Amino acid sequence: MSDHIQLELTLIKGNFDSAGEASAKVKRVLQQLGVDAAVIRRIAIGCYEAEMNVIIHSDGGKLLAAVYPNRTEITVSDDGPGIADIDLAMQEGYSTAPDYVRELGFGAGMGLPNMVKCADEFKITSAVGSGTCLYMVFKH
Amino acid sequence: MEEYFHSVRLDTDKCKGCVNCIKRCPTEAIRIRRGKALILESRCIDCGECIRHCPSHAKNAVTDSIADLEKYKYNIALPAPALYAQFSADISIDKILEGLLGLGFNEVYEVARAAEAVSDYINRYFTQNDISKKPVISSACPAVVRLIQVKYPELIDHLLPIDPPVEVAARHIRRITAIRHAIDPQDIGVWFITPCPAKVTTIRQPIGIEKSNLSGAIGISKIFGNLLKKMSCSAGTNNLKRSTFRGQGWAIAGGESSAAGINKAIVVDDIQAVSEVLEQVTLGKLKDIDYIECLACAGGCVGGPLTVENRFVAEQNMKKRLLKAGVSKNINVQNKEDDCITEKDFQDKRKAISARPIMMLDEDILRAMEKLELMEKTIKKLPGLDCGSCGSPNCKALAEDIVQGSASETDCVFRLRQRVKELAEEMVALAQKLPPSLRK
Numbered sequence: 038m039s040d041h042i043q044l045e046l047t048l049i050k051g052n053f054d055s056a057g058e059a060s061a062k063v064k065r066v067l068q069q070l071g072v073d074a075a076v077i078r079r080i081a082i083g084c085y086e087a088e089m090n091v092i093i094h095s096d097g098g099k100l101l102a103a104v105y106p107n108r109t110e111i112t113v114s115d116d117g118p119g120i121a122d123i124d125l126a127m128q129e130g131y132s133t134a135p136d137y138v139r140e141l142g143f144g145a146g147m148g149l150p151n152m153v154k155c156a157d158e159f160k161i162t163s164a165v166g167s168g169t170c171l172y173m174v175f176k177h
Numbered sequence: 178m179e180e181y182f183h184s185v186r187l188d189t190d191k192c193k194g195c196v197n198c199i200k201r202c203p204t205e206a207i208r209i210r211r212g213k214a215l216i217l218e219s220r221c222i223d224c225g226e227c228i229r230h231c232p233s234h235a236k237n238a239v240t241d242s243i244a245d246l247e248k249y250k251y252n253i254a255l256p257a258p259a260l261y262a263q264f265s266a267d268i269s270i271d272k273i274l275e276g277l278l279g280l281g282f283n284e285v286y287e288v289a290r291a292a293e294a295v296s297d298y299i300n301r302y303f304t305q306n307d308i309s310k311k312p313v314i315s316s317a318c319p320a321v322v323r324l325i326q327v328k329y330p331e332l333i334d335h336l337l338p339i340d341p342p343v344e345v346a347a348r349h350i351r352r353i354t355a356i357r358h359a360i361d362p363q364d365i366g367v368w369f370i371t372p373c374p375a376k377v378t379t380i381r382q383p384i385g386i387e388k389s390n391l392s393g394a395i396g397i398s399k400i401f402g403n404l405l406k407k408m409s410c411s412a413g414t415n416n417l418k419r420s421t422f423r424g425q426g427w428a429i430a431g432g433e434s435s436a437a438g439i440n441k442a443i444v445v446d447d448i449q450a451v452s453e454v455l456e457q458v459t460l461g462k463l464k465d466i467d468y469i470e471c472l473a474c475a476g477g478c479v480g481g482p483l484t485v486e487n488r489f490v491a492e493q494n495m496k497k498r499l500l501k502a503g504v505s506k507n508i509n510v511q512n513k514e515d516d517c518i519t520e521k522d523f524q525d526k527r528k529a530i531s532a533r534p535i536m537m538l539d540e541d542i543l544r545a546m547e548k549l550e551l552m553e554k555t556i557k558k559l560p561g562l563d564c565g566s567c568g569s570p571n572c573k574a575l576a577e578d579i580v581q582g583s584a585s586e587t588d589c590v591f592r593l594r595q596r597v598k599e600l601a602e603e604m605v606a607l608a609q610k611l612p613p614s615l616r617k
Contacts, residue, residue: 040543042546042550069538071537071540074330075331081460
């Protein structure tokens with residue numbers, strides 16, 4: 038019997054219909070496992086922001102969630118254009134979202150800063166032309 | 178397991194064991210066992226959806242009755258605004274209130290008056306506070322509060338931190354009656370005349386306060402016949418009405434938000450729609466909305482299971498009353514100083530609203546992980562048709578029931594037929610294999 042639960046969810050480029058469903062699935066699993074509600078909230082926000090970034094900015098990607106008894110590890114990777122200036126991207130309010138996305142109510146430029154606020158550990162690796170990978174750890 | 182009172186009950190004699198109620202329950206709280214519906218107490222929120230949809234009328238709500246008035250020395254009726262909507266606008270509210278006195282109550286205090294005071298509070302809450310958790314969710318509908326406790330506990334701190342109008346009214350009237358008539362507060366019977374089974378449950382199982390200020394709740398449908406009789410002999414000249422449309426409007430969906438005058442408010446009625454909207458809030462959407470007026474019953478309280486009039490007609494009745502009252506009569510008629518609802522009546526030793534999450538598979542996270550993996554394996558074997566024939570509302574619920582030990586795979590008719598087919602095929606195959614002495 039394994040000591041953790043693994044979830045792998047596919048994220049589709051531009052798919053606003055199912056936006057948020059991957060985070061909702063992760064959240065449901067956490068609720069079924071009885072993780073504390075406040076922790077679930079942080080994880081849900083972190084996953085949601087990461088999911089939206091993949092849907093809005095990339096050509097598609099994957100969300101991997103590994104739930105251990107004392108922590109949850111979230112890895113989000115995508116095939117997208119990559120981020121040229123990571124420090125700039127991490128600034129609150131800075132957004133590269135196209136107009137049609139802003140019209141839908143997204144693209145406020147708070148995704149990455151929110152993720153850093155919610156997660157206990159946060160790592161981002163990205164290069165222009167080779168996509169982006171996020172790694173977040175949430176302690177229970 | 179703590180004792181929990183539910184007002185929604187099943188009359189097993191009338192129950193046919195069909196799937197109507199199990200499919201409609203917003204918290205998947207019903208199962209069919211031994212041919213009859215069974216309500217899982219930990220999941221039931223007393224919303225009354227099952228009462229509405231049972232074709233055999235096997236579901237009902239337990240409420241108090243007029244006979245219970247004899248337990249008290251002095252009895253006060255607190256009519257819900259929805260009561261007024263049961264009558265055409267030609268019938269004055271004074272006549273309705275006099276009718277209530279005729280049933281045996283010593284006094285009547287309109288919940289609509291407390292609704293006006295609560296509307297003011299809601300308005301002040303937004304202007305005086307910098308609210309971090311938006312949208313704020315109305316706390317007036319106990320079925321919605323219970324839905325949040327059970328399905329969306331992370332939204333508990335979005336709830337408006339004030340008691341619903343009926344509790345404010347009850348606290349107020351009990352306090353001033355004790356003073357005015359020099360009676361012990363314990364000897365005063367304070368009775369809610371209600372369209373709502375969830376309110377009946379709240380009296381025995383209070384949310385947000387230690388003890389309810391109400392003595393009990395009597396369903397509108399239970400006294401309607403007798404009330405009509407008393408009203409036919411009442412002239413309606415005693416000038417008992419003190420409420421305005423602002424408070425009365427709380428009976429219909431949208432009445433609360435417009436009375437409170439909140440700009441960015443949305444109104445969501447019907448428990449399924451409320452569940453979907455709350456789901457959106459948990460995903461972090463709707464942050465630009467200030468206030469959500471949530472009502473478990475379609476149409477608002479006039480759509481409650483214990484009403485008599487059709488909810489669309491009731492809504493019409495309320496709207497006609499507004500037209501008759503006009504905009505000018507907006508003044509709160511207050512005769513005596515002590516009649517006003519004050520800060521004292523609002524919050525009285527509030528108790529934190531507890532989460533009662535039903536999703537958790539096991540207290541021990543490792544056991545919960547095992548169960549989750551087993552659930553995933555089981556779901557793959559089930560047909561995914563969500564037919565309800567097994568007695569669980571859908572295939573995921575059956576998988577969970579199997580893992581928790583309250584059901585088995587062969588409860589699924591499709592799975593059973595599949596197994597029978599597999600076994601039959603095995604038997605045919607075996608039948609072909611004859612021993613050498615019998616082979617032709």
